[in-house]
């Protein structure tokens with residue numbers, strides 16, 4: 001059973017499941033479905049969007065289960081929350097390394113952008129003693145569909 005489960009589980013799914021385990025959440029079929037639906041999702045979905053996608057196949061799925069699972073993944077460092085929209089909605093990002101985002105002002109789509117190799121920093125004086133450890137940019141504009 002354990003071996004069969006491992007053979008069809010990608011490394012990303014496995015590391016997310018390990019994160020849930022560290023957060024003391026049992027690996028239920030519902031949580032497994034949430035993790036599988038989320039780890040390779042590059043659209044930065046809201047918890048509601050993941051819930052809507054899953055409840056057709058799993059009618060007993062509750063929104064609280066989706067939200068709590070994503071929240072546990074975030075606390076375990078296995079996903080990040082982006083609040084880049086004017087409505088302050090939380091978007092979940094399975095990618096945790098530093099990267100940039102492009103946000104469409106018309107449809108709200110969020111996509112990953114590979115960061116420029118050498119990000120230009122403000123002058124020392126403008127940083128006012130602040131030590132920069134990571135640079136992440138948000139580009140606002142129109143996506144290819146909305147142009």
Ligand SMILES: [Zn+2]
Pocket residue numbers: 104105106107108109142143144145146
């Ligand atoms: Zn758009």
Ligand SMILES: [Zn+2]
Pocket residue numbers: 044093095099100101111112
């Ligand atoms: Zn991202």
